[in-house]
Amino acid sequence: MPKMVKKERLKKLQEEIQENPFLRDEELSEMFDVSIQTIRLDRMHLNIPELRERVKSVATENHDKVKTLSRGEIVGELIDLQLNTSAISFLETDKDMVFQKTQIVKGHYIFALAESLAMAVIDAPVAITGVANIKYTKPVFAEQRLVAKAQVTHIRDGKEYYIHVKVNVKEDQVFRSKFILTAIDVEGVKR
Amino acid sequence: MPKMVKKERLKKLQEEIQENPFLRDEELSEMFDVSIQTIRLDRMHLNIPELRERVKSVATENHDKVKTLSRGEIVGELIDLQLNTSAISFLETDKDMVFQKTQIVKGHYIFALAESLAMAVIDAPVAITGVANIKYTKPVFAEQRLVAKAQVTHIRDGKEYYIHVKVNVKEDQVFRSKFILTAIDVEGVKR
DNA sequence: TTTATATTAGTAGCAGGTACTAAAATTTAG
C-alpha cells in the first residue's frame, strides 16, 4: 500500500480489521508500510483489541449464534403454549436477516418462525410439514419484533393437523399461513 | 469432580472440551482435580490442540458459515440462469439442517432455496416475496442434493412475476411452490 | 520386589501481544 497520512490510515485500518479480524500487527504493519509500534498506537487510538481478543469474540459470537440456530429446534422464543390448541412465539429481527439492497427481512426467517411454531404446538413425537399456504402481507425490516400466533383449527384422524399461523408486527399483520402437519412414526420414514 | 481412572478422565475431558472449547488447561486441571501436566498429556494423547487453536478454529469455522448464510444473498449454488425466464440451483443438505429426532431437513432450508432462486431469476433491482403456495411432497434427509428449478410463468404489468419453483432429489420431487414477486422501487419501501 | 504405567514438578522458550520510556523524524506555527 502507498504511504498515507494518519487519518486515512486509521480509517483503512479499521476497515481492514473489520473485514479480516485475523491479521497480526506485524502483517498490518507490512500492509501499511509502517512500524509495528505505529499499528499498536493506531489500534489503541481506535479501541481495537489485540488479535487474540478479536478471534475470541468472533468465536464466542458465532458460538452463540450456532447454538440458537441449530440446537434450538424452535426459531424464536416460545411465550405461550396450549398443546394441540394454540401457541405464541416471537422473534426480534436484526440486520443479519435482511437483504442488503432493500433492508427487508428475508422471507425464510419469517417462514422458519411460523413453521417451527406450528411444529411446537403439536403434541406428537414427530411431525413433518406437509402443505403450507402462505401470504406475506407487508415487508418486515430489521429491529422489529415479530409475534407469531398459531391456532390449531382441525385434527383429522389424530394424524393430520391443520394450523393457522399469523405473524404480526405490533398491530400490523405481516404474514399469514396454513400448515398441514402430518404426524408420522419415526421408524416409518427411514430411507 | 471425583477422582477417576485415566480412561474415564480422557473420555470426560474430550466431552468437556467439545462442549466448551474455551477452557484453559488450568481450569480443566481444577475440574478433574489433577495437575496441569496431566491435562496436557491427556490432550496430547487425544490430539486436542491448545486453547488458542481451538478458539481460532471455532472462529474461522463459524466465520465461513456466517458468510455463506448472510453475505450470499442466494441460498445454494446457482448453476444456470436465464433472466426473467428460468434458473437452476442446488444445495447439499447436511446434518446441521435436520431435526435431530427425525433426521428430516427443516422446511425453511428448502423454502429459502426456493425463495432465493425465485428472487435470482427476476431482472429487477429489488423484489419482495408476495405470496407463496407451497407443497412439501416428500421428506428430505441430510447428505442429499437438492436441485431447484425456477420457471417464470407470467409477468403482469412488468411488476408482478409469477414463478414456479420445483425442488427435486434425483428424480423425486420433494417440494413445489408458486411465488408471486413484486418489483418495488427502493425508495418506496422506506419506513 | 521389581517393573511398568501414570502423575507431578520444574525449566527454557515461543507467539502475540501490553505498558512503558525514549529517541528520531516530520509537520506546523511563529
Next chain:
DNA sequence: CTAAATTTTAGTACCTGCTACTAATATAAA
C-alpha cells in the same frame, strides 16, 4: 529559519497460555 508540537520508530520488561523437554514420585501390575 527555528522552535514547538505531533507522529513515528526503537527498545525493554512483562504477561498469558501454552510446547517441549527432563526428571522425580506415586500407583498399579507382574
